[in-house]
Amino acid sequence: MFEPVLTRHVHLPASEKITTYLENGGYTAVRRALEKSPEEIIDMVKRSGLRGRGGAGFPAGVKWGFMPRDPSIPKVVVINADEGEPGTFKDRMLIERDPHQIIEGVIIAAYAVGASRAYVYIRGELSLAARRWVEAIAEAYEHGFLGRDILGSGMSLDMEVHRGAGAYICGEETALIESLEGKRGQPRIKPPYPAQTGLFGLPTLVQNVETLACVPHIIERGPEWFASIGTAESKGPKIFSVSGHVNRPGNYELPLGVSLREIIYEHAGGIRGGRKLKAVIPGGASTPMLTAEQIDVPMAFETLRAVGSELGTGAVVVMDETTCMVEVARRQAKFFAHESCGRCTPCRIGSVRLYELLDRIEQGQGRAGDIETVLELTRGIDGLTFCPMGAALVNPPRSAIQHFRAEFEYHLEKGVCPLH
Amino acid sequence: MNTLTHQDLKPLPPPLEDPQRRARLLAALYAAQDQAGWLSPEAVQEVADSLHIPVGQVLSTASFYTMFRLEPKGRYHIQVCEGLSCYLVDGAETLLEHIARTLGIAPGQMTPDGKFTLEVVQCLASCGTAPAMRVNDELYEHMTPDRMDALLERLKGE
Numbered sequence: 001m002f003e004p005v006l007t008r009h010v011h012l013p014a015s016e017k018i019t020t021y022l023e024n025g026g027y028t029a030v031r032r033a034l035e036k037s038p039e040e041i042i043d044m045v046k047r048s049g050l051r052g053r054g055g056a057g058f059p060a061g062v063k064w065g066f067m068p069r070d071p072s073i074p075k076v077v078v079i080n081a082d083e084g085e086p087g088t089f090k091d092r093m094l095i096e097r098d099p100h101q102i103i104e105g106v107i108i109a110a111y112a113v114g115a116s117r118a119y120v121y122i123r124g125e126l127s128l129a130a131r132r133w134v135e136a137i138a139e140a141y142e143h144g145f146l147g148r149d150i151l152g153s154g155m156s157l158d159m160e161v162h163r164g165a166g167a168y169i170c171g172e173e174t175a176l177i178e179s180l181e182g183k184r185g186q187p188r189i190k191p192p193y194p195a196q197t198g199l200f201g202l203p204t205l206v207q208n209v210e211t212l213a214c215v216p217h218i219i220e221r222g223p224e225w226f227a228s229i230g231t232a233e234s235k236g237p238k239i240f241s242v243s244g245h246v247n248r249p250g251n252y253e254l255p256l257g258v259s260l261r262e263i264i265y266e267h268a269g270g271i272r273g274g275r276k277l278k279a280v281i282p283g284g285a286s287t288p289m290l291t292a293e294q295i296d297v298p299m300a301f302e303t304l305r306a307v308g309s310e311l312g313t314g315a316v317v318v319m320d321e322t323t324c325m326v327e328v329a330r331r332q333a334k335f336f337a338h339e340s341c342g343r344c345t346p347c348r349i350g351s352v353r354l355y356e357l358l359d360r361i362e363q364g365q366g367r368a369g370d371i372e373t374v375l376e377l378t379r380g381i382d383g384l385t386f387c388p389m390g391a392a393l394v395n396p397p398r399s400a401i402q403h404f405r406a407e408f409e410y411h412l413e414k415g416v417c418p419l420h
Numbered sequence: 421m422n423t424l425t426h427q428d429l430k431p432l433p434p435p436l437e438d439p440q441r442r443a444r445l446l447a448a449l450y451a452a453q454d455q456a457g458w459l460s461p462e463a464v465q466e467v468a469d470s471l472h473i474p475v476g477q478v479l480s481t482a483s484f485y486t487m488f489r490l491e492p493k494g495r496y497h498i499q500v501c502e503g504l505s506c507y508l509v510d511g512a513e514t515l516l517e518h519i520a521r522t523l524g525i526a527p528g529q530m531t532p533d534g535k536f537t538l539e540v541v542q543c544l545a546s547c548g549t550a551p552a553m554r555v556n557d558e559l560y561e562h563m564t565p566d567r568m569d570a571l572l573e574r575l576k577g578e
Contacts, residue, residue, distance in 0.1 A: 086503045086543040124487045125544055127557040134423075161423070165446055165485035168542065182445030184484035200439045243505035243547035250548045285504065285543075315547070317505055331504050335542055341484075 002229075004253040006213045006237055010097040016132050018139035021100035027145060029216035033108045034153040041112040045215065048223035049235030054080055054171070054208030055284065055312050056388070057234075057301045066195035067113040067203050075115040076199045077106055078180065078206040081122045081129065082164050082171040085284035086335060087315035090239040090251050091209040095122065095129045098213075099136035103159070105212035107145060108219060110157050113205050118159040121176050124166045133161045168339035172387045173206040175341065186343045187387035210239060230256035234300035234311070242268040244318035245275070257303075260295040264318055275320040279403065283312020285332050286392035288399035289319075309399070324419040325404040326411050329397045330358040336393035344385040350377055351393055358397060361408060364415035371401060371408050424451040429470040441471050445481050449488055458489040486541070494530045494537035496575050499554040503543035511551020511563065516540065518565040522572060535576070 009015045009024055021027065033041055046061030067075060079102065083091035094102060106118050120137075122130045137159050140146040148156045167185045169175045174188035177199050198204020214236055218226050226236045234256040240263055243249045247269030254263065260280060264270065271277055277292040282299065287310040290297070297303055301311045319328065333355040340351045357374050360366050378394035385391070401408055410418050424447050448471055452463040459467075459482055468475040482488040498519060506512040516538075520526055523536050530537040546552035549561035560571070 083545050084543060087505055087547050088543075089545045089547050089549075092545040123545070124485070125541075125554065125559075128559070162443075163423075163446065163450065165449070166487035166541075167485050179446070180443060181439060182442035182481060184481055186484075200443075241548060243550060244508045249505075249550070281504075317508070317547070319508060323508065327507075328504065331502070331507055335503070338542060 002237075002255050004237065005217050006094065006101070006210065006239060007098075007251065007253045009101065010093055015097045016099055016136065018100055018136065018143060021098070022143075026100055026216075027104055027143075029219040030104050030107050030111075030145065031151060033111060033219045034151060034155065038112045038114060041108060041219070044218060044223045045112070046223075048214075048218045048226040049230070049233075050211065050214050050218065050226065051234065051301065052208055053210035053214075053238065053313070055085065055286065055310075057311060060207065060211055060214075063195065063207075064109065064113050064205060066193065067115075067205055068196075069114070071114055074117070074202050075113055076202050076204040077110045077113065077115045077118040078173075078176065078194075078199060078204055079106055079118065079120040079212060080171065080173065080176060080206055080208045081120055081126070082176060083123055083126075083209070083313075084168040084171050085286060085313045085315060086332070087241060087243055087281060087284045087317040088313040089241045089243075090314070092126055092129060093251050094209050094213055094239075095126070096132055099129075099133055100140065101216065102209055102212050103136060103140050103145065105215035106159065107150065107157060108215050109205060109207065109212060111153075111155055113203075115205065116156055116158065118157060119162055119180055119199065120159065121162050121164060121170070121180055123170075124164040130161055130163050137161065167341070168335075169341040169387070169389060172389065175387065176206065177204065184341070186341045187389075189386050231298060231300040231303065233302040238299070238314050240267075240299065241313070241315040242318065243316070245272045245320040245323070246270065246318045247272055254299075257298045257300045260290070260297055260299055260316065263299065263316055264295065268316075268318070271318065271320050273320075275322065277318065278321045278323055279319045279325065279328075281315070281317040281319075283310050284315040285317075285335060286310070286388075286395055287312040288395045289328075289403065290399075291403050322419060324362070324417050325400045325407050326358065326362045326417065327420070329400040330355070330362045332396035333358045333393070336389070340389065340393075344387075344390065346381040346384045347390045347393065350381040350390075353377055354381075354393070354397060361411050362417065364411065364417070366412045366415075368412065370412060371405070375401065423447050426451055426455045429466055442473055442477070444471060445473070445478065446485075449478070449482055453488060457495070458492045464490075492530070492534075495535050496555050497537050497539065499539045499541040499544075500527075501542070501544045501546070501550070501552045502540050503547065503550075505543075505547035506550040506552055509550045514565065515551050515553065515563055515568060518568060519572075522569070 050060040051057040170185040175185040179185040194204040252267045337351040337355040468478045502512040
């Protein structure tokens with residue numbers, strides 16, 4: 001039986017308080033970590049197989065290993081709490097209800113890479129989380145987990161809260177860094193990577209909230225425990241945010257490799273109203289949708305890639321038989337057109353043209369050849385932008401056309417939606 | 421926390437290094453906006469003066485983020501999510517139309533008495549508790565037209 005670890009505190013009363021966290025065994029991993037060498041910690045994280053939970057799935061230990069070892073160079077850790085991928089609400093739960101679990105992960109990460117400053121970048125709309133983090137950080141200072149000479153180890157770490165202000169793109173790590181510097185949140189071209197030149201030009205480690213939440217447990221229970229959960233290339237527990245046409249939407253912490261079917265029908269209680277399943281987005285708006293026939297796929301990086309999608313943030317959006325796929329593609333295109341930062345032409349212009357085309361198809365105003373034009377546009381965006389947003393925004397229309405082309409053709413031929 | 425109150429918006433002494441100074445810009449813009457409800461040209465100038473950075477840089481940043489308002493907004497700023505998950509549970513559209521009809525304004529507009537503005541926003545990370553919306557800084561989940569009516573009545577009376 002799988003026992004949740006990342007979400008084990010979130011339903012406790014006053015779960016956000018340091019006293020609750022300490023009473024439930026919190027801040028013991030950091031004591032253990034400080035007895036080891038930074039190299040040992042990085043090695044443990046590497047051996048655990050932990051991969052980033054923000055969408056890209058990059059191995060965390062490898063990322064930590066990219067940070068320069070030279071102790072004379074000041075270094076920075078940035079906590080990416082800019083959760084904005086449509087369908088995703090796991091990080092909000094973690095930062096609102098159990099901030100100390102993340103802070104403990106940050107202290108361990110900072111110790112491992114030799115950072116003395118940490119910045120938590122909280123999405124602007126998440127006001128409650130920002131208020132709670134101000135309190136949580138103050139509590140951590142009072143208890144000696146932040147500040148000078150943490151727990152007598154000689155290590156020092158300062159942490160502060162920054163609020164974003166409404167820009168999806170700031171979830172991309174270099175855009176986030178620009179935003180932290182008080183600029184427009186437009187991604188930087190890589191290389192150089194943040195590990196070389198990040199915030200204020202300093203080596204910077206940027207990690208997602210859920211990734212950092214895993215760290216204390218890896219130290220506490222060991223990398224072998226973590227690596228024993230999951231599949232060949234996807235290790236550990238994962239929080240799946242389930243929304244849409246299910247009976248019990250919510251966050252479910254399960255082992256990586258659990259099937260999409262089990263998530264939808266066992267944990268989320270099946271489809272509302274006993275209707276038939278039509279399509280599922282497995283990892284947030286940026287990931288290609290799957291059909292009802294594909295839901296036996298294990299939710300893991302490699303297995304979802306094998307069926308033409310991605311694990312992304314693990315945000316499962318469920319759509320029943322009443323859903324119009326042209327409208328789904330149109331709505332997502334509107335989102336990406338709104339959120340394009342404007343730096344790269346293919347994304348800036350292409351996202352708007354895609355939305356206009358999908359909008360007119362949905363309105364019954366589409367013209368012959370529009371489907372081909374949509375697909376041609378996606379080829380002119382994918383891979384031709386600084387950041388991964390270009391590759392992301394082509395996924396909804398491409399996958400919708402791939403699986404439900406007849407529905408698009410019906411809109412074009414009849415000028416109406418078969419479902420509305 | 422890198423949060424400033426309005427009283428902090430006085431010219432800072434120069435020893436802060438440049439990049440550190442600009443890094444306070446978002447917090448300073450929030451402080452100025454909280455004061456007046458929006459960022460007037462005077463407020464933008466005040467922020468620029470307090471951080472010793474050019475007003476053009478302040479505007480460049482402020483205009484990028486949807487939460488900074490460069491035009492006046494109502495006392496209650498209603499932000500309805502139109503994300504996919506809110507749409508799927510028959511929320512986004514129904515709620516938006518209901519509010520627009522009740523207040524007599526379209527998204528992007530303000531009521532003549534300056535009390536309400538209505539805005540469509542993107543995913544609020546509340547997809548599991550959809551439909552979701554915000555009024556100013558407060559999040560509302562599982563919203564229905566009935567609950568909206570009750571909320572609007574309360575706000576109208578305040």
